[in-house]
Amino acid sequence: MYEDGGRVPGSRRAPDDTPADGNGDGAPEAANGSHRRRGAPRRRAGRGKRRTGRWIALALSVLILGTAGAGYLYYEHLNGNIRKGERSSADSDVRRTAPNAAGQTPLNVLLIGSDDRNSASNLKLGGSKKSVGSKPLADVQMLLHVSADRKNASVVSIPRDTKVDIPKCTDPKTDEKYPATRGLINTTLQRGGAGCTLATWQELTxxxxxxWMMVDFTGVVSMADAIGGADVCVKQNVYDGPxxxxxxxxGLRLKAGTWPIQGEQALQWLRTRHAFESDFGRSKAQHMYMNSVIRKLKDQNAFTDTGQLMxxxxxxxxxxQVSQEIGTVKKxxxxxxxxxxxxxxxxxxxTMPRIPDPQNPNAHVLPAPGEAERLWEMxxxxxxxxxxxxxxxxxxxxxxxxxxxxxxxxxIMVRNGTGSTTExxxxxxxxxxxxxxxxxxxTGARADVTPESQKRTQLLFPSVDLEGDAHAVAKALSIPTSAVKKSADVSGVTLVVGADWRTGNTFPKADPAGGPPKNTETVMGDNKGECMDIYRPYRF
Known part of the structure; x- marks a missing residue:
């Protein structure tokens, strides 16, 4: 990406206090399992063997303890490498998805690629000296979603120039507060770190x-080298130069065909935008690279190869850099x-379904009405x-x-919450x-003229005695139960019709049978034939 087991793989557990003979009473057993008779004469040959056995046991103990100690020290060394930060920089009422029938819950991880150039190594790999000293932007943002049963997964990118509502964020390092605003999603990293980027995603979706997990230019290069590279494909010769x-x-330069790339060349591939015609082309190329990496790791059994894992x-x-709750090697x-x-x-x-921003159609995009919300609901x-x-x-x-x-x-009070900052x-x-x-x-349903703006339809109820009523309303309109919430802001059952249901008599419930969302590109993990088209001015 431009982009946890009990003990570290390869380490050994220190021995417990159980004696080497295993029976715990200090009396060693004979080979046939019987104890030596009290008062029986000792045999000198046996004494030698026992002395030798003790020395072997002692030597083994020292070896095991030493190895375990080294493993522990290495484990602590790895933990010391990890840089951590606050998970979220803003308050949010977004709740986890309910468990499935087996009690499992899905996993969502935000992957962030920072354009930080405030180090010599990062500056060498891209950007101008003018950017040194400025706060980094979150130029690559992807949400990794792994299903509750860990049998399917998706990665959704949002283009860096997407205009969104950014919530009020507080920088956990400086305690500086940033008011809620509307702006480009890549600026969120400057308004409270990765935790503000995460909070903005939650607000949007x-x-x-x-x-969250974040990596900069230097990190991309080192990770690409550690993985050993991945295969990518271009249909025409490409040079992404000025x-x-x-x-x-x-600076990416490749001849037409499939090529293994790693290190700095992998970073060039992940950063290429002009030769792939747009940010959307760049997202597709990033997805192709990630899929290639996953296939390679699976082919090499890297998930179970202790040496490669280390x-x-x-x-x-x-x-x-990671959010603090996953800031250990185990996790x-x-x-x-x-x-x-x-x-x-x-x-x-x-990539998120999108449309051009009417206020700046050549530079900015907006989430596509209907299709983007369908993706978020899925x-x-x-x-x-x-x-x-x-x-x-x-x-x-x-x-x-x-x-x-x-x-x-x-x-039932019904409110019109279909308005938004753009509609x-x-x-x-x-x-x-x-x-x-x-x-x-x-027949007790009444329209409420209270002005409201709500991204998603909600059914609110104030107390437990009205919960059943709220669920009955949701069932009648085929609104998902996740939209039913207890709220102190209402005095009775209240239906807020959100921007996700602007028209029609049927709630637009997500249906996987409808296929992938429209106005986007989908790259499947098992498709080895994906190949990037090169924008004509960047062919050679």
Whole structure:
């Protein structure tokens, strides 16, 4: 990426206090299992053997203890390499996805590529001296989602020039507070570190993100070297160098065909934008590289090869910055094992569905209405984004403690929350949905004129005695149970129709049978034939 087991692989557990003979009473047993008779004469030959045995046991103990100590010291050395930071820099009411039928929960990790040039090594690998001293930008952002049963996975990129709502963030290092704003998503790293980038993703998607991991230019090169490179393909000869009116470039130079790349050349591939025509082309190329790396690690059995894991651990702990709750070798090792059993045929990588920003269509993009929200809901509901069947069974929601009243006896306030920072609210939306409820027997539904803006539809209830009523409303409209929440901000059952349901009489529930979202590119992990087209000015 531009981009945890009980003990470190290869280390040994120190012996316990059990005597070497194993019976714990200090009386060694004879070969036939019987004890020496009390008072029986000792045999000198046996004494020699026992003395030799003691020396061997002592030597083995020293060897084992020494090895265990070295393993412990090396484990602490690796832990000392890891740089950690706050998981989130903002408050959020986003909740984890409910467990599946087997009690398992999905894993979401935000992968961040920083353009930090505040070191000699990073500056040498890219950028100008003018950028030294400035706060880094999060130029690469990907969300790794691994299903609850660890049988399918997806990686979703958001282009760096996507305009989003950024929540209020606090820098954990300086305690500086940044007000909520609307801006480009890559600036979030400057407004409270990686924790603010994570908080912005949660605000945008409604997906609870467990951890973040961040790497800079130097880290990419060292990780690419440790992995041993990966194969990439270009359809035409490429040189991503400066052009008249278009300065810079990654420096990538390859002839048409498939080539193994690593080190600085891997960084060039991951940074190439102009030759791949756009940031969207760059995201696709990054996904191709990541898939190639995963295939290589699986082919080499790197997930179970202790020696290679140790080499990767040494490099990764130096290259990565991580959120503090995964800031140990054990936890990072456990995290790396989550992809071990995912078939490459069920790993999908794609870029967020998007549209040009009307205010700056040549430079900025916005999440595509409808399709982007469908993608986020699929992640929230732990549904595969590759269009294939889910691999695990969803858990049936528990029945509310308080049963629902008769539909006609349930009072419901319906609010129009379909407006957003980019779109005006749908006219009379609350009245329309209240009418839908009346047709289903909820004759107590009324439109509420209270102004509201809500990205996602929510069904709110103030107390336990109304929980059953709220769930009955959700079931009638096919709204997912994850949208039903207890809230002190309402006095009765309240339906806020969000920007995810601007039109239509049926709630647009995500369905994996509908295939991958539109307005995006999907690269599957088992597709070895992917090859990048080169923008004509950058061919040679």
């Amino acid at each position: 409604g997906v609870y993100i467990d951890h 052009k008249p009116g278009v300065p810079g470039g990654s 080499d990767l651990a040494e490099t990764a702990t130096k290259a990565l 990072l090792f456990d995290l790396s094992m989550t992809l071990k059993d995912v078939p490459t045929s069920r790993i999908a990588m794609l 992640l929230r509901e732990d549904l595969p984004v590759d269009g294939k069947e889910p691999t695990s069974e969803a858990k049936k929601p528990a029945a509310p403690k308080d049963p629902a009243a008769d539909p006609a006896d349930i009072g 005006a609210p749908t006219q009379r939306r609350a009245a329309t949905v209240a009418g839908l409820l009346a047709e289903k027997g909820f």
